[in-house]
Amino acid sequence: MEHTPPSLARARAVVEVLEAAVDKAAAHLASQQPEENQTVAYDLAAISSAVAAAAELLDYGAGGRTEADLALLYAADVAADLAGRMAGRESLWGLDRSAMDGIAVHVATGRDPAFLERVAERVVATREAGPRHLSEELQLVRSTFRGFAEDRILPVADRIHRDDEDIPADIIDGLAGMGCFGLSIPAEYGGCAEGGADELLSMVVVTEELSRASLGAAGSLITRPEILGTAIARGGTEEQKRRWLPAIAAGEKLCGVAVTEPDHGSDVARVTTSAIRDGDDWVLNGVKTWCTFAGRAHHLLVLARTDPDRTAGHRGLALFVVDKPSFHGHEWRVTQDGGGSIEGRAIRTLGYRGMHSFEVGFNRWRVPAGDLIGMDDGLGRGFYLQMQAFANARLQTAARAVGVMQSALELAVNYTRQRPLFGRSLADYQLTRAKIARMAALIAACRTFAFAAARAVTAGGGQLEAAQVKQLACRAAEWVTREAQQLHGGYGYAEEYSISRLFVDARVLSIFEGADEVLALRVITRQLTKS
Known part of the structure; x- marks a missing residue:
């Protein structure tokens, strides 16, 4: 019998209780007119998104000890978040706090400072929020776009931000030559999409790598052809598809x-x-x-x-x-x-x-x-075509958020490892390590959920998952970049340090492609409470 890591077993127990709590709260809210209980509806949407990500981390957690520890850490933090949102409002949630008693020991383990230090030790050593477990083909896609981003985008990213410059033509031309603008356009119209199960996953991987270099100078370049191309592919006539899509896919028409x-x-x-x-x-x-x-x-x-x-x-x-x-x-x-x-x-x-x-x-x-x-x-049909196109865009925005978070994590690790403070490296302090461990768990959860949502959307569903991962990842990016900036101290407030750019870039993510509150109340909650 295959051995289950202790952390994964604990994480699974926590997630089972959390999923049951979300289902019960959703049923209760459905009977209480959600539109008139927006505060609880918003909190429930946020928790549901986090719980869905925690559930996806369970399969990820089977990959090894690092993955299992990240799954437990994240699940424990989500449980603590639910307890805080519910405190004093149990009747509005339709929940009994005693339901959480059975997992208290698991939550305590996942939030123990010594456990966080253990997780952080591996993150500090690798600058990664755990392995990605990509196929060989997707790993090649990732390394190709990371190389382009590091060679062509990172060297100019801060300057473009500080001076509010246009994106250089060589970045756009280079990405066009790599097929970046046709990732979701069907191959018969000049794009790269051939209908495989990982069709949108490739787009998610590419978007993360470009956003890791710069949200404003690269990470969002795919989004607009993604929206326009999807609308044309789903709603256009055959003549329109053949007239517009090949030039969009080739990057000839922005x-x-x-x-x-x-x-x-x-x-x-x-x-x-x-x-x-x-x-x-x-x-x-x-x-x-x-x-x-x-x-x-x-x-x-x-x-x-x-x-x-x-x-x-x-x-x-x-x-x-x-x-x-x-x-x-x-x-x-x-x-x-x-x-x-x-x-x-x-x-x-x-x-x-x-x-x-x-x-x-x-x-x-x-x-x-x-x-x-x-x-x-x-x-x-304009509204419907637009909303369908936005589902892909929300998924992509989640990937943009993951890329920004990954960059912030790397900068935080780099800075704290070399920054001396009171005779020790800043990275050696328990509080620093707790922050870094939580950053890693959030990134792993959002990345894994984005991968799962991409496969769901490709299969013809995934509307709820795309909204949930967008909501979760964009809010997470604000916290991760804020904490990474804080770890830089005064330098984090200086424009010459890239972390200041990441911090202000992250703030827009929960506003566009569906504002956080609208997404929570009019998309996620409606899905959770419909009969």
Whole structure:
């Protein structure tokens, strides 16, 4: 009989209790009108995401002692988190605290400082949050993109951030040559996707490596072609797929997404940008905001209302591919014969620089009827196509968060190993090691969950898992980068140290591709409480 590491057995016992608690709390909340109990609903969504990741770590934990210890550490921390969120509100959760009594000894073991030091010793030695257990093919993909990132992206990442520069053309051209923009586009249309079980997993691996080098200068470059390409592949006509997808996959046509509006944020169904049919054209009018990479993009994916009756909600929306010239810099304007125009202005941001996020105004801009995704069949389908495309984007955002966290962990280990403090290395102190061990456990949980979610989405499901891993990883990235910055002391606040860039970059992750609260209340909780 195969031996189960003690840590893994303890982790499994904790996860079983946590899963039962989430199921019971979800059933209770379903009977209490979740929309009127948002505080508990939000906490339940967050815990459910963490518990789902802990469950994925159980299979990972069978890989060896390091993996088993990370599984226990993470499960114990999730149990402590649940206890804290539930304290004083047990009746609102529909839970009895005594349900946790049976796992108290396992939680205590997983949170014991001596145990954390044991985990941290291996992390400090390797700078890794445990083995990845990738196939030989995926390991080759990972090493290829890591090499490119270290040679071409890392040397310029801090400068691009500090000076808010454009992404250098050689980075974009290099990634295009490596097939980076066609990872999820079907091979028959010039992409790399051939329908295998690991189709999206490759995208997750690549995204992590690019984000480890820079979120704003590389990690997000795949996201926009991912969204636009998915919308076209699922909703476009055959002619549209053959017209647009090969150039996107080759990196010849760069992409931007124009969905969010100033007054509606995550409430996508209420967008007001209008598209009115005029002969062989649609005429667009309206303002979009947070359109990342809209300046450099040749194609903008625009969600617009074709039904003037706003009570039609999401049923009155369609997606358009709007062609424009590519512009460098922070401001641009393009006009048409007849007076139509599109104007873009970059929004100054704390971090996530390089790609630039724009406010984009459409004024009587004419779009050929053939550029409505799906043509007449695409009328009323814009919302659904957009949401389907966002599932892949959420998965990718989780991978971006993992890449940022991995970079922060490496910087923290490097700094604490060489930093003397009161006659000892900073890495030798128990508190430092506790922080590093928890960073590693979080990264391992998010990475493993992202891998599992990628396979689920590829198989045709995974909508809940993609939302959960996005929510979990993005919040985790804020904590990991904050703690890594703290370990740098005063230097962590200096722009000359890369950890300051990672800290401000991480903050955007839980805002875009589905704000944390909206994701929790309108996606995760609804899935958990539906009958």
